[in-house]
Amino acid sequence: MSLDKFADMLKFGINLKLSGDDESRYYAQRLRFYIMEMEDFDCESENDEDLDIYLKTECVLKVKVKNSILTFEPAAGDAYEAIMVVLGFVSHFHDIVQEDFKKDQIVDEEILRKVTSPIEEESSEDDDDDFEWI
Numbered sequence: 001m002s003l004d005k006f007a008d009m010l011k012f013g014i015n016l017k018l019s020g021d022d023e024s025r026y027y028a029q030r031l032r033f034y035i036m037e038m039e040d041f042d043c044e045s046e047n048d049e050d051l052d053i054y055l056k057t058e059c060v061l062k063v064k065v066k067n068s069i070l071t072f073e074p075a076a077g078d079a080y081e082a083i084m085v086v087l088g089f090v091s092h093f094h095d096i097v098q099e100d101f102k103k104d105q106i107v108d109e110e111i112l113r114k115v116t117s118p119i120e121e122e123s124s125e126d127d128d129d130d131f132e133w134i
Helices: 004-012 021-036 080-115 118-130
Strands: 041-045 050-055 058-066 069-074
Touching (some): 004 069, 021 041, 021 050, 021 080, 050 080, 058 080
Antiparallel strands (some): 041 050, 058 069
16 A cells, blocks of 8 residues: 555654653653564564564564654655554553553653652661671
């Protein structure tokens, strides 16, 4: 099938309205794992933003998620099926991925607060006392 119907999308990409670079990288990696689970497809990433999508061992599409914009670059072969897989992911899992990212952020902030709390500083003083008996 011709990619003419996707001309504007290929030119401008899709604005995912993500919160920043961390969420863009998270989104790209979730997309990568989704594609890797599909039959006949595989996906590789060297830098957590750029994805190479393979259909039966042939790279057919390059996808980039940067600055909240998902862009497509058809490679060799017919990229139509790969584009449809990516669009399916965006339409079905976009909100879920955003919610998961926010949950991970909340957990990370709680862990950071625990690590930097005054209780941690007091325990480090006790650690010096532990070595006095040796």
